[in-house]
Amino acid sequence: MDCAVKIDNLSKLYGKKEALSNIDLKVEKGEMFGIIGPDGAGKSTLYKIMATLLLPDSGKASIFGLDTVRDYRKLREKIGYMPERFSLYQDLTVAENLNFFASLFGVKIKDSYDLIAPVFSQLEKFPNRKAGALSGGMKQKLALSCALIHRPAILLLDEPTTGVDAISRNEFWEMLSKLRERDITILVSTSYMDEANRCERIAMINKGRILEVGTPQNLVSRIGENLFNAVGENMFRLLSELRVMPEIEDCYTFGSTLHIVAKKGFNPARAKLELEEKGLKGISIYPAKGDIEDLFIKLTRNEEM
Amino acid sequence: MKIRILKALLCKEIALMRRNPIIPKMIVAMPLMVMLVLPLVANLDVRNVGVTIVDNDRSQLSRRIIYDIQMATSLTVTKVCDTHNEAMLTVENGKADVILTIPPDYSKLLLSGGSKVDIEANGVNATKGMLGANYVAQSVAGTLKQWREEMGVDLTPETEKVSVLNKYNPTLNFRNYMIPALMVVLLIIICGFVPTLNLVNEKETGTIEAMNVTPVSRFIFVLSKLIPFWVVGLFVITVGMLIGRLVYGLTPHGNILAIYCATILFSLVMSGLGVAIANNSSTMLQSIFVMFAFIMVFQLMSGLFTPIRSMPEWAQCVTYAIPPRYYIEIMRSIYLKGTPVSELWQPYTILFIFAVSFSIIAAMTYKKQS
Numbered sequence: 001m002d003c004a005v006k007i008d009n010l011s012k013l014y015g016k017k018e019a020l021s022n023i024d025l026k027v028e029k030g031e032m033f034g035i036i037g038p039d040g041a042g043k044s045t046l047y048k049i050m051a052t053l054l055l056p057d058s059g060k061a062s063i064f065g066l067d068t069v070r071d072y073r074k075l076r077e078k079i080g081y082m083p084e085r086f087s088l089y090q091d092l093t094v095a096e097n098l099n100f101f102a103s104l105f106g107v108k109i110k111d112s113y114d115l116i117a118p119v120f121s122q123l124e125k126f127p128n129r130k131a132g133a134l135s136g137g138m139k140q141k142l143a144l145s146c147a148l149i150h151r152p153a154i155l156l157l158d159e160p161t162t163g164v165d166a167i168s169r170n171e172f173w174e175m176l177s178k179l180r181e182r183d184i185t186i187l188v189s190t191s192y193m194d195e196a197n198r199c200e201r202i203a204m205i206n207k208g209r210i211l212e213v214g215t216p217q218n219l220v221s222r223i224g225e226n227l228f229n230a231v232g233e234n235m236f237r238l239l240s241e242l243r244v245m246p247e248i249e250d251c252y253t254f255g256s257t258l259h260i261v262a263k264k265g266f267n268p269a270r271a272k273l274e275l276e277e278k279g280l281k282g283i284s285i286y287p288a289k290g291d292i293e294d295l296f297i298k299l300t301r302n303e304e305m
Numbered sequence: 306m307k308i309r310i311l312k313a314l315l316c317k318e319i320a321l322m323r324r325n326p327i328i329p330k331m332i333v334a335m336p337l338m339v340m341l342v343l344p345l346v347a348n349l350d351v352r353n354v355g356v357t358i359v360d361n362d363r364s365q366l367s368r369r370i371i372y373d374i375q376m377a378t379s380l381t382v383t384k385v386c387d388t389h390n391e392a393m394l395t396v397e398n399g400k401a402d403v404i405l406t407i408p409p410d411y412s413k414l415l416l417s418g419g420s421k422v423d424i425e426a427n428g429v430n431a432t433k434g435m436l437g438a439n440y441v442a443q444s445v446a447g448t449l450k451q452w453r454e455e456m457g458v459d460l461t462p463e464t465e466k467v468s469v470l471n472k473y474n475p476t477l478n479f480r481n482y483m484i485p486a487l488m489v490v491l492l493i494i495i496c497g498f499v500p501t502l503n504l505v506n507e508k509e510t511g512t513i514e515a516m517n518v519t520p521v522s523r524f525i526f527v528l529s530k531l532i533p534f535w536v537v538g539l540f541v542i543t544v545g546m547l548i549g550r551l552v553y554g555l556t557p558h559g560n561i562l563a564i565y566c567a568t569i570l571f572s573l574v575m576s577g578l579g580v581a582i583a584n585n586s587s588t589m590l591q592s593i594f595v596m597f598a599f600i601m602v603f604q605l606m607s608g609l610f611t612p613i614r615s616m617p618e619w620a621q622c623v624t625y626a627i628p629p630r631y632y633i634e635i636m637r638s639i640y641l642k643g644t645p646v647s648e649l650w651q652p653y654t655i656l657f658i659f660a661v662s663f664s665i666i667a668a669m670t671y672k673k674q675s
Contacts, residue, residue: 051518055674072674076520087515089317091324096317103313104519146515 004029004154004185005050010059012045012208019045020208023059027187027201032180034199035189036292042208043189044084047158050187051081063154077105080152084159086139090132094123094142097131098149105150112149118178120145137168144175154185161190173198193293204296211299216292223290223298228260228268232275233282241275252297259288261298310521314529318503322533328499336491336541340548343487344480354437355383355401357392366412366452370422373448374405379440402427403437405445415449416456473641484555485636486609488545489629492568493603495541496534496575497596504530504583505592517673527668531576538572539565558643564636566646570656571632577663584670603629628659 005027012020020042027033035043048054049061052072061068066075088097098120102109113120119141123134131142140160147155157176161169173195176186188199196202197216204211204219212219230251232238239258242251248271250261260266268285275283322328356374360367375382383401386392395401406423414420424441426434474481507513516526542564549555557564578599586592604610606620607629613621624630631652638644646653 053514053517053674069674073520076518079518081515081518083511083514085511085514087511087513089321089512090510091321092317096320100313100317101515101519104310104521106309143515 002029003027004031005033005061005063005187007046007050007061008059010046010049010056010061012042012049012054013057014045018208020049020056023208023210025203025210025213027185030180030183030185032176032186032188032198032200034196034202035187035205036191036193036196036202036296037189037205038191040207041191041205043191043205044158045208046205047081047083047156047187047189051079051083051156052076053081077150078153079156080147080150080154081156082140082143082147082158082160084162086131086143088131088139088143088146091130093128093130094134095127097142098145101146102149107150109149112151115151115179115182116145116148119148119175135168136164137171140164140168140172141175144172148179152184154187155179157186157188159189159191161192161195169195193291193296196292202292204292204299206296206300212295219295220290220292223294225287226262226264226266227288227290227294228262228266228285229254229288230258230260230283230285231256232280232284234280238275238280238283241278241280242271245271245274247271250298250301254293257288259290259294260285261294307522307525311525311529314521314526315532318529318533322503332495332499332537332540333544335495336488336544337548339487339491340484340545341552344483344553347483347487348479351433351436351440352379354380354403354433354440355395356380356403356405356437356441357383357395357401358385359387359389359392359404359406360385361387361409362407362411364412366415366448367407369452370405370407370445370448374441374444377440377444380437380444396427402430402433403441405441480553481555481641482637484545484549484553485640486633488542488549489571489607489609489633489636490604491541491545492538492571492632493575493600493629496538496572497579497600498593499537499579500530500534500576501579501583501592501596502589504580505586505589508583508587509589523671523673524668527580527664527671530580531573531664531667534572534576535569538568538575542568555640557640559639560646563639563646563649567632567635567639567653567656570653570660571628573660574628574632574656574663577660577667580667581663581670584667584672603627606630607633609633628656628663631656631659 003026005025007023007025010020010023011018023046035046037043045054049056049068050063052068052075055069063075064078066078068075089100092100098109102112123138123142123145131139134142144157144160147157161172164172169192176188176198180186190196199216201213201215202219203213212222230238230242235253235258239251239253242248242258242260247263247266248260249263251258253259268287272283272285358371358374360371371382371385374380383395384392386395389404389406392401392404392406396404404423404425406425408414408420408422411420411422422445424438424445426438428434507516546557546561546564579596582595582599583592586595606616606624607627608624609629613624613630616624634652635649635656638649
């Protein structure tokens with residue numbers, strides 16, 4: 001009963017393809033928990049099971065001690081689920097959508113207004129606009145308002161920031177932190193690795209398996225000290241030369257630079273000289289601070305090997 | 306609480322239906338078009354039968370026979386020729402449907418007791434051929450009867466004269482038979498397709514996911530999909546009856562409320578079926594395809610266009626399982642005969658059972674979890 005979400009050995013098959021295999025997960029009450037993984041990792045399947053929409057093939061999931069299969073009726077009153085796809089009625093107006101979901105849960109908007117105000121305030125200017133005519137960011141705010149209308153104890157947000165511009169994404173995360181202050185447990189999934197730092201704890205998921213769980217800081221520290229940035233005039237040649245160097249474990253493009261995962265005994269100055277002998281110009285190699293994406297690449301590479 | 310949820314769901318359905326750019330227009334335009342155009346077009350009365358006559362007699366009588374055929378409303382003389390081969394040509398190139406051969410010395414032989422004209426019909430269009438041959442025979446018989454009376458030799462015994470009175474549809478107007486049937490067709494299509502597409506659309510656009518995590522029970526949800534189509538069904542039938550009255554002068558002889566009552570039951574049957582099909586399909590394409598299969602059978606096997614009695618026996622048994630059979634029976638009885646409801650309790654009961662069971666199936670097949 002202590003944790004908000006408890007998932008034990010959960011598996012789900014689509015035909016023969018394993019969408020989730022042996023997932024174990026615990027989310028504490030009031031936590032902002034991120035589920036990070038690429039497209040097709042099984043995030044949405046996991047969300048559908050938690051939202052009582054999909055039955056697992058084995059294992060069990062419970063939210064606040066309520067089983068997602070057995071106690072689905074009680075559970076539906078407690079969860080606010082926002083599916084990956086915009087799922088409000090596009091031909092209904094902003095106000096109609098909100099009123100509609102309020103009536104389905106038997107609540108009045110003014111009773112929950114304090115909760116949705118930070119999200120909904122921007123939409124109030126155009127209550128009569130059809131939901132389908134809203135911008136991507138506004139749609140997500142409306143969907144979040146509708147998911148909050150019955151004061152759920154936990155929010156299940158499936159990729160809420162996908163397809164939303166950078167400014168709206170930032171705004172959206174700020175709203176979530178405000179909700180977090182009101183003791184709502186928030187489970188948010190994303191395929192943007194840079195959003196991981198917004199969460200208190202994250203689970204990294206790939207191909208239906210959980211790779212790591214922990215705080216972003218903790219996870220990043222596991223990358224170790226042997227991460228370097230490399231830049232040069234001819235980035236493509238630099239990449240192929242670095243990859244064949246014996247003291248380098250891995251090298252991949254990272255934004256405008258290259259990240260080098262080095263083995264012990266790697267000396268940046270010596271590597272630079274070596275490369276310059278081969279005719280490469282403008283080389284600089286310096287220590288890098290890794291982030292979640294580096295860890296993700298590391299973990300998935302290990303898995304492939 | 307439940308009533309409030311249902312009310313909210315219904316308000317949503319109505320708002321969405323009204324804002325749909327096509328559906329409200331179709332619900333009005335389709336009954337108008339079907340009721341205004343189809344009774345004129347979908348007509349089994351046979352007109353303009355072309356007749357080629359091989360006149361081997363060339364007497365006053367044969368000329369009268371030809372003249373009378375020319376005058377008959379549904380017959381036109383295509384050609385009068387000398388040989389049968391020549392006449393066959395007119396049938397082969399599609400100009401004539403019936404050949405009438407008058408034998409040599411017909412009028413002389415007829416007075417002395419025995420001779421026959423020969424009527425041949427093109428059977429490619431069976432109805433036209435059969436009716437055309439009948440019309441020609443009737444016309445010839447009429448001419449002969451008149452001729453005999455003039456000659457003072459009425460050979461037909463008094464007892465053989467038959468007079469026919471058609472009850473309920475005295476002029477045997479095919480339109481009167483078709484108008485109630487067309488209203489049933491409208492109801493089958495509108496109340497069958499619109500709820501199916503409506504629900505599959507919610508699946509395709511994903512709105513059903515947000516619906517499914519709410520505590521709304523599936524019975525209430527399905528009910529909110531069925532009720533709007535009672536209203537649509539009643540509207541369609543009202544338009545149909547108004548056009549029947551104003552354009553074709555056909556008023557129901559029986560109780561209009563009884564028609565409405567049957568209509569509500571039948572809309573439930575069709576929309577229940579539609580929702581059940583939608584529950585089991587994941588795309589519009591699938592649901593339309595399945596619905597079409599049902600609608601084909603419903604239209605052709607319910608006695609809408611062809612009488613059930615003339616189907617093979619096994620097919621007649623199958624028709625008992627086809628809901629529109631009962632609705633069309635009620636519609637025609639009330640419309641044309643003015644049958645009181647008390648005599649129609651049987652089809653009403655069966656329709657009621659169908660309505661209840663289809664609604665239950667619709668609710669049972671709707672699954673919030675997969």
